Amino acid sequence: MMISKLRIKQSLSLKVLVTNIVFAIFIAAIIGIFVQNRVASTVINEKISISKVEAAGALYSAQRYFELARFKGDKELDKVIQDFIALSREDGFFSGRETVILPIPNLTKNQSIYQTVPTLLVLDSIPENFRKQVTKNEDVLNERISISYSDGKDFPGFIIGTKLNIPRSGTYEIYYLFKLDAQYQSIENITWTLVLTAFLLIILITISTKFVIRQVVSPVQAAASVAEKFTQGDFSSRMVVASNDELASLGNSFNEMAVSIQQQIYRLENLSMLQQRFVSDVSHELRTPLTTLRMAAEVIYQGKNSFDTSIARSSELLINQIDRFELLLSDLLEVSRFDAEAATIDLTTFNIVNLVKKTVDYLHPTKATKLIIDSPNESVPIQADERRIERILRNLVSNALDHSEGKNVIVRIAESDDEVAVSVRDFGLGFNEEDAPFLFDRFWRADPARARTRGGSGLGLSIALEDTKLHQGQLLAWGSPHQGAHFVLTLPKNHGSLVQSFPIALIPEDKLSTVEE
């Protein structure tokens, strides 16, 4: 019940169909009952009025018959009445009229009962009350009754009764009984016809409703599916406009809207493409002069022993800044690649423990700060883009070394069935809670006034996050002022699956234990 209600609510066509059928049934029922009533009463009343006329004629001829009748004694009277009854049966054969002549007790000598079907008609069919009224009244009376026969059949009927005066014998009651069964049969037939008609009408309305729904709802459904395609990014989909009606104007408006949206999107896409192209072109165009610059600087640097100290130091600074410029340029190019969604992933299967060791060795040749690698396993194979993972690790480790203030940096590796996690923990400056949302922003610096020891590009963490997203991994950061930071990289072991569990918790273990204490 609930489900069907829900379905009706959800489907416009079902709603229209059900409403129409309910209305059709309602109207068919009202009209049917009204027509049936009218037809029934008309048919019955018609028969009754015809019967009344017929009975009046019959009564008149009966009266005349008895006035003119010649008889002597009860025996001859009996014969006369018997003849009259036989005649009356012939007269009333077509209208199914029964004639009954009853003596009124105390008013007649003859107490015989005469009737057209002498044995079959049950005299109880003539109600006692009606008889009393007839005997008291001088008028012709009528009433609706049920006519019973001794073989058990009952018929709806109608009775007309009055007093009959037979000269020299007394006053009798005369009754004409009319059966209405033919009329009721007709009414029943008509009723069945009406029911059938109503049924056909409902079917017809259902079919026509379906047809109308197809004409009205189908274009609406088509519009909905086109709109859905549109939201899914297929901006070329349009509604088919084949007619000239309101639905066509809906289609036309929709298509106009689609064109305008498509143009807007195209314009914006073009704009951002131009911007990305510009960043990419600038980065590339800067490379040729930078190459010349670098070579010239190297040549000067190699000859620095023959210069005086200030020029020698300047050449060193020049080289350092060219390094930094180069890093900035390549990071900028990488960012523009992510913006253009042109970053591709080059999958291989490799041991991430080796990669972590390699990265740490590469970044940490001086051993100025202590770097500890903690891994429970010597080999953790992972399917990923090795170059990108190396870059994430390099960014995280160099960021930690940058902010460690000479204290230890701990790199941990842990794995679960489907994930591998690498965490980098430092005990340096850390960061405030309010800074956390900006940590991965481009060119964001915790403290703009703080001196930079390594001179990163400011894009490192932002690129690391993009690289992580490309692997459908998670890169999370925890930090506390002057208690250090904890970055946790969690990657699915197989590319394409999502991270379901975190082998290393974001809150570092040392902090967790103090909280518990």
Add this chain to the structure above:
Amino acid sequence: MPLVMVVDDDQDLAEMLSIVLTSAGMEVDLVNHGDQVMDLFNSHTPDLVLLDVMLPGIDGIEVCKIIRESSMVPIVMLTAKGDTHDVVLGLEAGADDYMVKPFKPQELVARINTRLRRSTKVGSLSIFDLVIDQLEHKVLKDGKEIALTRLEFDLLATLAKEPGRVFTREALLSEVWGYQHAADTRLVNVHVQRLRSKIESDADNPEYVLTVRGVGYKAGSAKA
């Protein structure tokens, strides 16, 4: 003194390159325009060509193809775009190696020296019916000489030298190209394809240079 032909339209960069290469003990010919490369190439045959991809006139990739039609001289490309299909196009056109701008002069000199270095190993190697004559620097198949670039020859000789060993792409990059850090492995893939197209009867079903899936390459051990 080895002669290096530098093809670059940026005058300052070309001059700087010539300063660096000259101080590394090389002779340098400068060409600014793609159209002029072949004239000079034919009259003054260089030992190595340093070629910028972006050139006015004929671009670097076209120049590379034209040189390869007549010569096996080592070609090193200079490109500003290390990640685009320019690199693959250049390698497929016949370049042996590429340098992404900006590069360090020491790195450039090292790369060029690797390409100029003649194989010092003497003797003859073979992969069943393929004979690799290291002295004459020739490869013979069915008694016929196959023309290989020096890099292709080095690649084949490296694989043939240790018949059982599977070489990773990184190992080949370090032994054949002289890279110290892992670089672009496409370099290996493209050159293996080129080598196969020259020596194999059917490059899709190689017999001499086999792929070991997920690891690298090795020399074939028996004819299938």
